[in-house]
Amino acid sequence: MQAEAKALDSGSVSQSLSTRSAAGGRSGGWIGWLFALPHLILFFVFLLGPTVYGFFISLREWHVLAKQHPFVGLANYQAALSDDIFWIALRNTAYFVFLVVPLGNLVSLLLALGLGQVRRLQTFYKVAFYMPVVISIAVVAVLWQWLYNTQVGLLNLYLGTMVNGLRQLGLPLSAFQPIPWLSDPHWTMPSIALMSIWWGAGGNMILYLAGINNIPPDYYEAARIDGANAWQVFKSITWPLLRPTTLFCLVFSVLGAFQIFGQSYVLYGGGAGPGRAGLTLVLYMYQQGFSQYEIGYGAAIAYLLFAIVLAFTAVQFRLLSNREESRS
């Protein structure tokens, strides 16, 4: 139990950050505030200010070109909730979160576990797996658009070659039909999810790797002496001691996944994909606010998304703090 708490202290980024800032506030007095001032100014001017102003906008009928912006109360919210496309966008977004969060974290964890075993060239692999994270989503989407192309895409080419090869070996497979990755509504979200996992897996991989490296080697040594196999080691040592990192990664993956925008925006040229299958909440907000210029309505959608994400975060933080309490 103690060891778990130790791992939590050193492994959890959020906790170490908050501890540090609290300590600074106590010892520095007004000098602490002075140091924080540049950030605070930016925070108020570019984040909190616009956020509050956005709420003000959401209560008004506000077309960019209109000279007057009459107050309409909650009419924009009411309109959004009775707008079935809003619900389609929410459903698509939830589906994306459902696909990307567990799978993405699994991939990140597996990469981190694998890297933990690598002795030579570890830095090279780290950089290689992390590389996609630093590429802009616009570039990623354009790249994958080509990979996903039904007729000439690399993915269908490889799959086709593989299936045909297996058929020649005598396996009872039917001839390969090119998969319409981006043009069939059923494939749209899984395709976007796969691309997003490739893009983002490296980020969480680094966090998992840090978590794994923080597990004291004595435990593994003890396990080896007791004759535990690899699965037992993972199940009884790595996984439980990694739990705080996992929770942290899950919380932030959920937050990030709910805000998916660039993928659909680039793949479908600002549109919504076949049968609106690629329409996500942020994209819908963007379309309403910046394509239709109905920024009052767009702001209302933004606040509804904010409420949803806030609810999710509250639940997750509750889980996080419960765990900490149970340990102390």
Place this chain on the structure above:
Amino acid sequence: MAKMVRQFQVENPDVQVNMQIIPWGTYYDKLTLSLAYGGAPDVFILQAARFSEFASFHTIRPLADLYASAQPPLTAKQFAPVPWHESFYQGVQYALPLDTHPIGLYYNTKLFREAGIVDQNGKAKPPTNLTEFLDAAKKLTKDTNGDGQPDQWGFVITNQHSNWLTIAHQFGGDILTPDGKHGAMASAPCLQATQLMVDMIYKYKIAPKPEGVDAWLALRQGKAAMAMEGIYMLASLQEQPGLQFAGAPAPQFGPKQGVWGGSHLLCQPVGISPEHSRAGWRLMRFLSDHSLTWAEGGQVPARLEVKRSPQFTALPVQAQFARQIGYVVYDPQVPRANSLNQFVDPAIEAALLQLQTPEASMTDADRRINQLLARP
């Protein structure tokens, strides 16, 4: 346009023109923000589909006084009626119409001749009605490599929006009811038009499913024999080496004539200084007077004397497309016309991809349109 502006500068050295060409993808964002928060250009173009939106918010300057003082006079008589009518919003004239750009039929003359679809002189003969169209398209759809799948198509739907609106109008339908207050996409004429487009793909099998195909590229590469596309796409076909093609009016599928089109409308921002406004008007007038240069790039001039000029009638495709100018139809002229497309286009697509039946997708669109039009 750059050429025309340069010429204007030479002839009008007292007016300084700074021209900016902005791609359509970001054009309206920049224009909207500049009109809302300052920095708008003195003269700019609005497309017909967006015109009512800007006019309804009183962001563009009424031009009655400039028309009244124009020397030599500039009146309705000098313009084709459809684009002229388009320059008004609720009875006030806000624009000088530069052109009309309808879609029309592009067809591959080589494929037509090979399929024997020719007139007495052996020249490729474009279809003018539904029967001729289907007959030709069936002959032109071929499986040339024997894999059971057509690899040459009689027809491709390159732009669902303009093709649907064209056919819908030909059956007597439109996106909105005539009063502009309700969706009308599930009306019988619109359903007939939608069904016809669906049938082209699944029943007659003369057009590929609009999924994972670059339809325009197929036409350019000679893998499709016909497409109904805008006159402004002409340059793209002219660039294609070895492509033999011609233009014709869009076939008439339904009982009425009708073809979707747009217009480029020259406008000025509200609040422009009288001096800039007068100088801007001189530029607008000049562009209108010299719209032949503009037309060469793939437009039908709105000015009748330009349209009737021998130089214009000698342009083979433009002159063919211009034959339709009397019955060009635009997107609905309502303030929220642009916002309608977020429901219209996906509904057409859903029907063509058979994600929904035409009835279901069009009924959905109507419901959403009504909801939007009822919003504050």
